[in-house]
Amino acid sequence: MEPENQTCVAEFLLLGLSEDPELQPVLFGLLLTMYLVTVLGNLLIILAVSSDSHLHTPMYFFLSKLSIVEICCTSTVIPKMLLNIQTESKAITYAGCLAQAYFFLVFICMDNLLLTVMAYDRYVAICHPLHYTVIMNPRLCVQLRLICLLISTVDALLHSLMVLHLSFCNQVKIPHFFCELTHILQLACSDTLVNNIVLYLIIIMVGIGPFSGIIFSYMRIVSSILRIPSTGGKYKAFSTCGSHLSVVSLFYGTCIGVYLSTAITDSPRNIAVASVMYTVVTPMLNPFIYSLRNKDMKGALRKLTLGTLNFS
Numbered sequence: 001m002e003p004e005n006q007t008c009v010a011e012f013l014l015l016g017l018s019e020d021p022e023l024q025p026v027l028f029g030l031l032l033t034m035y036l037v038t039v040l041g042n043l044l045i046i047l048a049v050s051s052d053s054h055l056h057t058p059m060y061f062f063l064s065k066l067s068i069v070e071i072c073c074t075s076t077v078i079p080k081m082l083l084n085i086q087t088e089s090k091a092i093t094y095a096g097c098l099a100q101a102y103f104f105l106v107f108i109c110m111d112n113l114l115l116t117v118m119a120y121d122r123y124v125a126i127c128h129p130l131h132y133t134v135i136m137n138p139r140l141c142v143q144l145r146l147i148c149l150l151i152s153t154v155d156a157l158l159h160s161l162m163v164l165h166l167s168f169c170n171q172v173k174i175p176h177f178f179c180e181l182t183h184i185l186q187l188a189c190s191d192t193l194v195n196n197i198v199l200y201l202i203i204i205m206v207g208i209g210p211f212s213g214i215i216f217s218y219m220r221i222v223s224s225i226l227r228i229p230s231t232g233g234k235y236k237a238f239s240t241c242g243s244h245l246s247v248v249s250l251f252y253g254t255c256i257g258v259y260l261s262t263a264i265t266d267s268p269r270n271i272a273v274a275s276v277m278y279t280v281v282t283p284m285l286n287p288f289i290y291s292l293r294n295k296d297m298k299g300a301l302r303k304l305t306l307g308t309l310n311f312s
Contacts, residue, residue: 009168012097012187013090016081016177017272028085034284035078041287042067044301052300058121058136059240060297063290065145066114070283073107076100077178077279097179098160105156105181108278109206113148115248116210122241123217127224155202162198166190176272178279214248243290250285254278 017027049055049064080100084090092100125132159181166188174183181199185192221241228234254277261274291297 009094009172011091011093011172012179012184013173014081014084014092014177014179015090015173015175015269015272016084017269017276024085024088028082031078031085031280032082034280035074035082038074038280038284039071041284041291042071044304045287045290045297048297048300048304051304055296055300058141059118059125061141062114062118062121062145066111066118067287069107069110069114070286073104073111074280074283076103076107081177092179097174097184098163101163101179101181101184102156102160104178105159106152109152109155110148111251112207112210113151114145115244115251116213117144117148118244119214119217119248122244123220125240126221126237151206155206158198158202159195162195166192166195175269176275180275211252218245243294246289247282247286250282250289251278254282 018024045067046064049060077100080092080096084092121136124135128135163181163184166185167190168187169189172187174180174187176183185195185199188195218241225234225237228237258271258274258278261271291301
């Protein structure tokens, strides 16, 4: 027999980063600024890659797709949070919450898989330079992108359909600034054992699996670079993957940091603050990492800026 407090909830309450009224204007301004910088920075990367023929290579093809995913991932979370702060409302509808959780899972998984594909691209470029253009042909690049999208969509759809079968109690407060899957499962009154098993299995397959692939790729890359006789050749080879390595370190470093914070602290609010790192800060910093550490990208951005100024 089901408990009496089970109900078909109409909405959830997102408690956000802080309930202090004096901090709300500061949070609104800070998050709005970070969101605009994220969107503008990644849009510049996309425009630079599409407008400069020198950047029509597999590495920059995947970089432009990563920038699109970063914009979408941030746009899934931040606008709703800004709206709630502005309207002084914490509510999000049941359908809206599931939709937010679904799209966030799609884009965060896409982010992870694209970083893995980019690591493979760097592996081929450095370990098999003579066969690079043959292996990383345009058809394979499109196929890899579609595979990433397919896996991400199926993953998110599976979790969302399983959540639809859950019943929720009267306690519908989510101690986070967006509808994160684990917090939704914690509010369920019905048994979530199957959901949690599927969740951990998928984390192993689409989380730890790709991360292991990235580590393996860079082990082979480092091994190949060390065999290069000249110091200049070693530096040139490593510089081609320096930006990607920085982004990978930032992405997985923040994800591991959030995981460790859940193990160290019992405060949901501290965990929510830590989650800002991979949901907002990482997408904001990625364009700066690629533009500041990459000569080709800096040149393309300079041409794009000058072309815009001359046009105006």
